[in-house]
Amino acid sequence: MIKAKWWIYQIVIPLVLLYAFPWFFNNAHTIHVAQTFLITYIVIVGLNLLVGLSNQLSLGHVGFYAIGAYLSAILTMKVGLNFFVSIVISGLIAAVFGAIVALLSLRAKGPYLAMVTIAFGELISIIANRWVDVTGGPAGTKTSVPSFFGLELDPIQYMWFIGLLAIIFTAFATNIFRGRFGRTFTAFGNSEVASEVLGINVRNWKILAFAVSAFLAGVGGGLFAFQNQFISSTTFELNLSIMFLIAVIIGGSGTKIGPIIGTAVIVGLPQFLHNFVDYHLMIFGGILLLALILLPDGIVGAFTNLSYFKKFSSKKANTELGILHDGRKATIDLPEGINGKVLELKNISMYFGGLKAIDEVEIEVLGGTVHGIIGPNGSGKSTTVNVLSGVYMPTGGNILWKGKNITKYAPHSIA
Missing domain, CATH: 3.40.50.300 (P-loop containing nucleotide triphosphate hydrolases)
Known part of the structure; x- marks a missing residue:
C-alpha cells in the first residue's frame, strides 16, 4: 500500500501533469518559463540536500552550474558527444569539483564555509568571463538544438525531457530523505562530534553531500546551456547563487516540498515584476528578510507547524519499553566472541x-x-x-x- 502510494504521488501524478501542461498552456513564453522552472528546481533540490539536511552553507553553486553549462556545450559542439551524454559527464565533473571544494573547506563552518564557496563561484565566473577562446566570454557562445540520440527536441519535448529528469531526481531526493543517507546528513548537520562518536565518518559524508549537490547543479547547468542554444558568462554571477539559496530558505530548508515552493517564488515572481528588473535583487532581499523574520522555517515549515496539519503528520510511536519497531522484543544476548x-x-x-x-x-x-x-x-x-x-x-x-x-x-x- 505504501509503495503504491509512493508511485502515485512521486511518479504517476507528476508525469500526467507534465504531459498535460502544453495542452493548457501552449505558448512559447509559458513553455520557456516552465523549462526554466524545471531546470532551476533540479539545482535547488541538490542545494536543499546540502543546506537543509547537512547544514552546509553554499553560496558558490553558480560555479557548479557554470561548469555543467560550459562543459556540456564543449563536449557536444567540439567533441561531438550526444547532448544527453555530455550533460551526464558534465554533472559528474561538477560533482568532482564539489568534492574538491568540500575537501578544501572541511574545517570551515557557517560564514567561513560560505566564504570558501563564494570564492569558488567567483573563480569560475572569472574564468568563464576571461577565457574567451573557450567560453566566448560576455559575448557568449552558441550551442546546438538538444538532440536525444538523433531525435531533435522541440521546446515542448525539451520541457518533457527536463521534467522527466526532475521527477527522477525528486524520487531520488525523497529516498535520501527517508533513508540512511538523509538521517546521516541530518545527524552531522546537527552535531559533527556526536555523529563521529556514533561511527559516522563526517569527512567522507561531507564530501558526498557536496558532490551530490554539485552533480545536480551541473546537470541543471547543462540543461540550461541548450535551452536557448546560447550561453554567456554574464549569466553565471554571484546573484544567481543567492537566488538559489533564497529559494531553499523561502520554500523551507530541509523539507521535501520546499524546493517546489521556493523555485515557484524565484522563477514566477519576476514574471510579475518584469517592469522592475533593475530592482530584482532588492525585492528578493526584502522577501528573504521577511521570510527569515516571519517564516523562519520557510513556507512549508510554517504550514507544517499549524495544528491542523500536525494531526495528519504526527505518528504514534510505540513507547513500551523493549519493543522494537517491527514488534520484536529487544534482547541483551551477547554476540559470539565477546568474552574475556x-x-x-x-x-x-x-x-x-x-x-x-x-x-x-x-x-x-x-x-x-x-x-x-x-x-x-x-x-x-x-x-x-x-x-x-x-x-x-x-x-x-x-x-x-x-x-x-x-x-x-x-x-x-x-x-
Whole structure:
C-alpha cells in the first residue's frame, strides 16, 4: 500500500501533469518559463540536500552550474558527444569539483564555509568571463538544438525531457530523505562530534553531500546551456547563487516540498515584476528578510507547524519499553566472541595546559559486564568518556581494544 502510494504521488501524478501542461498552456513564453522552472528546481533540490539536511552553507553553486553549462556545450559542439551524454559527464565533473571544494573547506563552518564557496563561484565566473577562446566570454557562445540520440527536441519535448529528469531526481531526493543517507546528513548537520562518536565518518559524508549537490547543479547547468542554444558568462554571477539559496530558505530548508515552493517564488515572481528588473535583487532581499523574520522555517515549515496539519503528520510511536519497531522484543544476548578482557585503558592522562583533568587512569572492561564511572563534579568523568570515544587525544597512555592499540583512531573508527 505504501509503495503504491509512493508511485502515485512521486511518479504517476507528476508525469500526467507534465504531459498535460502544453495542452493548457501552449505558448512559447509559458513553455520557456516552465523549462526554466524545471531546470532551476533540479539545482535547488541538490542545494536543499546540502543546506537543509547537512547544514552546509553554499553560496558558490553558480560555479557548479557554470561548469555543467560550459562543459556540456564543449563536449557536444567540439567533441561531438550526444547532448544527453555530455550533460551526464558534465554533472559528474561538477560533482568532482564539489568534492574538491568540500575537501578544501572541511574545517570551515557557517560564514567561513560560505566564504570558501563564494570564492569558488567567483573563480569560475572569472574564468568563464576571461577565457574567451573557450567560453566566448560576455559575448557568449552558441550551442546546438538538444538532440536525444538523433531525435531533435522541440521546446515542448525539451520541457518533457527536463521534467522527466526532475521527477527522477525528486524520487531520488525523497529516498535520501527517508533513508540512511538523509538521517546521516541530518545527524552531522546537527552535531559533527556526536555523529563521529556514533561511527559516522563526517569527512567522507561531507564530501558526498557536496558532490551530490554539485552533480545536480551541473546537470541543471547543462540543461540550461541548450535551452536557448546560447550561453554567456554574464549569466553565471554571484546573484544567481543567492537566488538559489533564497529559494531553499523561502520554500523551507530541509523539507521535501520546499524546493517546489521556493523555485515557484524565484522563477514566477519576476514574471510579475518584469517592469522592475533593475530592482530584482532588492525585492528578493526584502522577501528573504521577511521570510527569515516571519517564516523562519520557510513556507512549508510554517504550514507544517499549524495544528491542523500536525494531526495528519504526527505518528504514534510505540513507547513500551523493549519493543522494537517491527514488534520484536529487544534482547541483551551477547554476540559470539565477546568474552574475556575487551577494553583496556592503560595509564591514560589528559592535560589541558597545567590542568590535569585525568591522570594515569587504568580500567579493564570484560565482555558482558556493565561499568559506571562515578565521582564529584570536575573529577574527570566526562573527560574519560571523551578520551575513550576519541573526541580527545590523550596526553599519555594507551587504549586497547581486544589487544589492539586504538589510541590514535578517529572517533568514527573507534565507534
